[in-house]
Structures are given as C-alpha cells and as structure tokens.
Amino acid sequence: MNEQLNHRENTGYILRLFNELLSNRETYFNGDILNSEGRKLLEIIIRELISKYSFLRRNIYVIRRRPCYENIVKIYNVFSELVNSD
Numbered sequence: 711m712n713e714q715l716n717h718r719e720n721t722g723y724i725l726r727l728f729n730e731l732l733s734n735r736e737t738y739f740n741g742d743i744l745n746s747e748g749r750k751l752l753e754i755i756i757r758e759l760i761s762k763y764s765f766l767r768r769n770i771y772v773i774r775r776r777p778c779y780e781n782i783v784k785i786y787n788v789f790s791e792l793v794n795s796d
Contacts, residue, residue: 720762721793727755728786735779744777752777759785763792 731738731751738748756770769788773781 720758724755724758724789725793727751727758728782728789731755731782732779732786739779742778742780744782749777752782759789763789 731748738744738751744752752773756774759766759770766785766788769785773785
C-alpha cells in the first residue's frame, strides 16, 4: 500500500515537472532547444524517470543528445501512456 502511494506521488511529481517545463516554453527554451535552466529541470525529470522506468533509457539518451521541444513532448507522451495504463 505504502509503495503504491509513493509511486502515485512520484508520478504526480514527474507530471508537475513536465508541465512546468512544457508550459513555460519561453523560460526554458531558446527557440526549440532547451537552455541551461531547462536542462536542469530536465535532468530532475530524467533522474525520476530512470528510477521508476529504467526501460526508457534509450528514449532518454535521445533527449540528452538533442533536447528539443519535440523530443521532450515525445517522452512526455510515452510517460503519460505508462501512467494511464497503470
């Protein structure tokens, strides 16, 4: 029970971070690419994702190599589908 609650809290935390990053595009992006503040927030998201969903490592590798808005939206959609399937 406690583990399930922690999973939900962690999921909510990741969703809040994604929403912060994607809804404040002018703050965290220069054009289409993440700026330094956006990268800091993305690294927090990545750390949380890897701790719960290690099979996303390949997707995360792509995002770290090219941290554009489109790639971040892709991983957000994958994460959302995982959350909705739980």
